[in-house]
Amino acid sequence: MEWKKRAQTLYQYLLSKLGQCDLCGNCLHDSSLTQQTLLCSSCLADLPLFDQAIIQGDLLNWPAINKGLPKINFDHLICLSPYLPPFTHWLPQLKYQGRFELATLLANLLAQQWEKQKLTELIAPVDLILSVPLHINKWQVRGYNQAHLLAKPLAQSLQLPYDEFALIRTQNNTSQVGKTGKERRKTLANAFTLAKELPGNTKHIIIVDDVLTTGSTANEISKILKRVGVNEVTIVAVCLTLPNTNN
Template sequence: MERFDLRGLLYRKNRLLNNITSSVYQLRMQLSQCIICHGSSDVHPQICTYCLANLPFFSIEKVGGDLLNWPAMNNLFKKRHFDRLISVTPYAWPMSHWINQFKYQRRHDYASLLGFVLQYQWHRANEELYDCSDIVISVPTHQRKWQLRGFNQAHLLAEAFSKYHQISYQDNLLRRVKYEQAQVGQSGTQRRKSVAGNFALSDRDQIAGKKVLLIDDVITTGATINEISRLLKSNYVKNVTVLTLCVSIDKC
């Protein structure tokens, strides 16, 4: 009687699935076009190499992979609990347009593009200083706001970013316990008062002694990420790296 080769069958199945996935991605690339120049996309279905290179990136490699080494940025966040800051661009076109489309026009297809540019800047920041963060978390939204809006943009960004890395994304580790009105138009002092005591951890033991990567879309005053970082540090997190799409410098 011929012996049934289960291991070989599973191997052939996985190879077939990988080939199909690769073929679908290649087809998508061929049918896609860059959303800036409308030319052929080659590095991501929504952007080409030329337009990616011409985004107004922060020169993260010139400040040792940490924007806090830039004196102007360091002065904006003097009283901080996070250890490192990586951001893609200032809040300017085209990033500002993409974020507005993503958050307010429900263009969830932009999550893939924004996650891609996040990981692109992450790699640039870590070319010389490798950051082996243990856990990825995102800035949570209150359950009521999630129900009203239908999504949390920071969560979608973290999911998209995590597809490029082996770092574990813990989407239920941090929660927002107070519901507050939108912070748009508030001063830094008002925002800091608004977010104080606003977050809680679901499992303290899971983060103790760990290096945490905290993802959000835009930093304005830094009040939210600083409050979360304070909570993390008070629960014995080793260090906190903040990764965002933009820093709205003129509003800090």
């Protein structure tokens, strides 16, 4: 029921403000960690993160991922975790319930992963960060774009320029949940466009989103960017989920 969801969201918000772990409720002994992590050290260590050392931080180095994402137009894929708890709880809370503090938590985790794997040394220098845009009608209903909420603090942490207005979504498509890759590609064809010219000599761009499923959205945006001279596109998402459907 809706009131139960709202009550749970309020409870977790109060926990964060009181300096308690978002998952177990234990006190965060260092109150300075409250806004940075929302998690105690035990719950932080228990997150179901990908083993980044095996794949050198890039999921496209994993053959199974390349097989599951055929005909991709992007060059690198950076994700924290498979779409598993607690991310399956956090991302809907961020997207639909306005738990904005989770954006800071998740962006910090992504930035820490980037720096820990020294991705700046493994891939070409990044010129610009963009976020997957919402159609204006959805934005007016929801009031915010969760991808923007992730991208802005990530850009600040990595000290990279960010432009929330460069990309726009021109089609107000229905939800993509449950659709196959083929259906998503058909729905998303020509759904995005550049609102303005990119800065001169922009060769490598990061696109930030919350979850990557079939890669259709990332592919459409990557095609647009490469048509205007971008050489490399890196997708940065909190989670990766690959449905057992034909792409």
